[in-house]
Amino acid sequence: MLALQTHRQILFSILVLLLCSPAMRPQDIPSKNQVNLPVETKQDTLNPSILNVTKEVNEILVDTVKTDTVKPKKQLLTDVVDYYGEDYVYIDRKKKKVYMYNKAYIVYGDMRIDAGYIILDYNKNEVYAKGIDSAGVYSQKPVFVQAQNEVKPDSIRFNFDSEKALVYNSRTEQNGFNVIAEVTKKVNDSVVFLRNVKFTTSKNIDDPEYYFYTRKAKFVPKKKIVTGLTNMYIADVPTPVGLPFAFFPLTEDRASGFIIPTVGEQSRRGFFLQNGGYYFAVNDYLDLTFLGDYYTNGSYGLRGESSYALRYKFRGNVSVRYENLINGERGFPDFSQSSVYNIRWNHRQDQKASPSSRFSASVNLGSSRYFQESINQTNNASALVNTLSSSVSYSKTFEGEPQVNFSVAATHSQNTNTQTINMSLPNITASVSRIFPFAPKTGTKKGIIDNINFQYDVAAENRIQTTDSLFFKSEMFDNALIGARHTVPISTNFKILNYLSATASTRLQETWTLKTFDQRYDETLNNGNGGVVTDTITGFDRYLTYNFSTSLGTTIYGTFNFGKDKKIQALRHVMRPSISYGINPAFDEYYDDYVIPSADPEVNDQVVEYSRFQNTLYGPPGKNFSSSIGLSLSNNLEAKVRDKDSTVTEPKKVKLLNNLNFSTAYNVAGDSLKWQPVNFSGSIPVVKKLDFNFSGSLDPYALNNSNQRIDEFNINNGGSLFRLTNANISINYSFSSKDLEVDSENKDRLDNETFSNGGRPDDLFGDVRDIDDNRLYKDDDDDEDALNKAWYNFDIPWDFRLAYTMTYSNLARESEISSQSLMFSSNLELSPRWTVGVSSGYDFKNKGITLTQFRFQRDLESWQMSFNWTPIGSINTSWYFFIGIKSSILSDIKYDKRREPDQQL
Structure with a gap:
């Protein structure tokens, strides 16, 4: 009897294994990354019946004797169901359910559910997941992930057939928005209905400091949230802030849309709407914002702003602002109307974009009183700025031997106090790097001849000077000055007695202009009293100048040692004296004169000397011969101090005096006041990051009773040196x-x-x-x-x-x-x-x-x-x-x- 029971148990076990093998697993714990492939079944050669085992758990037995004319139902599960439970996976064949417990998961297509307890129901093709309640602690809450959407509820039901889900107490995050819903019904991949919902951006999801509460909402992932009656809660306390309905956009990309204005009141301009407008998300590299202000007294403001960027190329921003300001009431004496504007543009090119060319812009121009009168900006610091400046430039380097550099720029400088504007539009410069015509082909350059070098520079400019009232009007170009200057410096350097460094240089400079000014005296002007007439002569003109200079300098080191056992071990004084000589010829051939007759026969006529190049872009050449000697001295004082850290063997260097400079000059060709004032500057490091900077000027000459400089030294006049x-x-x-x-x-x-x-x-x-x-x-x-x-x-x-x-x-x-x-x-x-x-x-x-x-x-x-x-x-x-x-x-x-x-x- 025992043997028969044993054989029956073996036979029943084999039958169960044959029938349930597609849905059962071995006892080894499968990997979470395991991929289940469908098992190919073979025909049973002992039994005429064919066991059709599909990829799913459903089994269909086909009778080979009798043909079934009814078509089989369409399979409900179309993909592999992969599931796992760490403690156990229990299969109930009678109820067609699978139970998974502790760190369980189930994967079906792009859907994955992780939870403490999961039930898979093959009758309804549904899965139910919840956490584990142990000793009053609810842990391992479900995590539902489908595609890139993640939901963390208390429990969840999901249908494989309809892909609908019913979620309880869910928590999800969408584009910085935390959504907490009591009940969530997932209709399909694109529509989710919510009930008793909280929306917040707080990071504390369990206890947010604020949230928006609504009873019903429709949620479209990554697109929008549409709600019914919505109230704001702060610290779980409802506030009067509410809306009959609400719309929250959830797009990941930038999207165009309206900008809600700020509502307020001003005592002088009435009620207003500020900073309202529209934002245009043009593309991934460019956006555009239009904003406006309106005041009930008629004042208004318009602003357009744009930011752009192209990775590894450039980035920048543009801002244009205009305000029409009305003060007082029309018809009253205190009524006034004015307009101010401001234009800003910043452009930066990435250094990797082009190693040989560069374009940059920093523009800030507009009304001189903009930052003082604007009624829609809070930057008080900008109101203290007295100068607005702009620069737009493009530079190009042509590699080779010699190297050529070229740049074109437009500059602007505006004094907000005097309202004067100076512009250079355009400003062109080019240069050729140094050329050593006598340098040896190999080895170093030695001596005067080998170090002779020259280069070439050219600068051309169209300079405009105007005022605030004429800016952007045709009149601003009436007095424009155009000119160019070519410069060829030639220099060399050499050593004298191995300790003295000598340099010698000359410079040739030619100046071009397209406009000169001729002067004459007209006796018929001013009712016969006469006057000076200036005639503008349009046409090309030029002048050539040159000079010569040489210098001699050296470096002197002085060290005072006090001993390594002292706190201050040594002092080091570095002096760099230099002497220079320069000569500038007189170019009086470019000067003319006119005569102003005297009405008194006993008084000689007045002869006035002038140059036709006066008031041109670069001015006239010098008419006075000068020969001067320059003297300068630079000082640096350092100390070697023993470090407080006894483990440090080397002393540290401390600067006591940084760049104490003295400079003056003696005019050899001058007839009086030959010495120039002594200019000095320097810096004393007091403590770390604190420098005491100073500069000044010392005059050796005395003053007369009219406080004018006289050709007498101050010390000889009873004063100091x-x-x-x-x-x-x-x-x-x-x-x-x-x-x-x-x-x-x-x-x-x-x-x-x-x-x-x-x-x-x-x-x-x-x-x-x-x-x-x-x-x-x-x-x-x-x-x-x-x-x-x-x-x-x-x-x-x-x-x-x-x-x-x-x-x-x-x-x-x-x-x-x-x-x-x-x-x-x-x-x-x-x-x-x-x-x-x-x-x-x-x-x-x-x-x-x-x-x-x-x-x-x-x-x-x-x-x-x-x-x-x-x-x-x-x-x-x-x-x-x-x-x-x-x-x-x-x-x-x-x-x-x-x-x-x-x-x-």
Whole structure:
């Protein structure tokens, strides 16, 4: 009986293995990367029945005796189902279900589900997944991934046939948007319906500091979210902010769309709409933004901005701004109307784009009063800039021997106080590198003859000088000056007694002009009183000049040793004296004269000498012969100091005096006042990153009672050896809590608006923030210390920057300090997300505080808040408050309020 039972068990086991082999696995744990291939079944030679085993789990037995005329059903599963459970995989043949437990997964096509517990139902072609609840802890929650979409719910049901899914308490991220839904119904790959949904950009999904709540929503992955009635919640508290419906775009690429304006009120211009417009995403390399402002008193502003970039080629941005400003009411005495504009363009070429040619542009031009009168910008620092400048240039290098360099440029300089504009349009320069005609073909160059070299330079320019009122009008070209200058310098150098370095050079220079000015005296002018008439002669003209110079110099080293056991082991003094001589002939052949007759017979007629090249582009040649001797001396003083670290064997070098320079000249051909003032400059390193810079001028001659220089030395007139006529002192110092230099040189200065406008690149004039740039903080994902902000470093980060300058003037015994000011700025991080800053200064000359700005910034995790207040300033007292969401997708959800600068003060 036992043997019979044993045989029955063996036979039943074989039958189960034959019937279930397509759906069963060996006991070895399969790899998660395992690819299941369909098993090719063979015909059973012992049984006339054919066992048709498909790629799926379904089995169909075909009777070979009786032909079934009913067509078989279409297979529901069209791909391999791969599943796995770490603890067990249990197959229930009766219910046609497979149970997987602990770190389980199932893969079907592009769909994958990972969970703690998974049930695969072949009757309904569905899969059900949920986490594991152990000791009240719910772990291994399902993770549903299809294509590039990922959902993390509490539980999920998925149908293989319809590819529909029912998800409970799902969490997903789409383009920076976190979507939390109580119930999610996936209809197909492109449409998902949600119920009781929270939308937020907060990184804390379980407890977001804010979210938008709606009861029903339609979700199209990577495209949009459309909702019904939506309310904003802050800290789980509902706010009055709500919409009857909402639309959230989720495109990964840039998309065109409207920009919501800011609504507000101004006391002088009424209600306004600011910064509203449209954004055009032209392509991956170019975008375009049109913005506008409108005020109920009739004022308006228009702005067009564009950014472009081509990797490894170039990048840049363009901005054009125009504002029509109306003050007061029409018909009243205080009514005024004006318009201001500003054009900016920055273009940078990548160094890898072309090694032999380069194109760059830095343009900032427009109305001189734009930064003072504009009512839609908060950059107070730019209002202190007195000069606007621009440059657009293209340069090309032609390699070879000799090398040829060519460049063409257009430059612009504008004084915002005098409203004068100087332009060079165009400015062409070319040069040929040095040529050594007598150099040996091999070996080094030695002696005077071998080192003779020359080169060729040419510069041509069309210079325009105009004013603000004539800019962009035809009248600005009426007084344009055109000219060119060719220069051929010839020089050589050699050694004398192996210690003296000598140079000798001459220069030939020819100047061309297309316009000269002839002068004559006309007795019929001014009702017979006479006057000078200047005639403009159009046509080519030229003049040639030349000069000669030579110099002799050496380097003297002096070392004072105090012993290696001393703290200061040695002092090293380096002096570089030099003497030079230059001679410039008189080119009086280019000068003419006219006579002004005297009405008094006893007074001789006045002879006036002039050159027809006066008032031309490069001016006239010199008519006075000069022969002068120049003297200069450069000093550097260093010390070798024993290092505080006893393990360091070599002493460190410390600079005590850096580039103390003296220079003067003696005019041999002069008849009086032959000595030129002694100019000096230098720098004393005080501590690390703090240099004391100074410069000045010493005059050896005395003054008469009219404060005019006389040909008598000051010491012979009862004074000192020299008179200090002018001097300048400047100190710049910056340091921080990390003892790191807070300098802008490592930043992209063209991105600093104040610096591109001609101001300082730091924040001594205040922090720089454009009205449209509200993203004060980086996203937490970009912050390397974001995860450590809960454990804050108690060494509070701070930085400090100081600048002091003083100018002394004593040209005519005035002996006064013409200017003296102290400016400083500091930023202090009070907490991981609180930062305060201040920029201010004091003008000792005018005895007043300079422009002062206080800054308060708060990082509210998903939000940002800032308040900038300028309580003191000549015309720039204002304040600006902003609070809004960081994420660019919700940048329109913000509140800002500001008080514009009072231009009437």
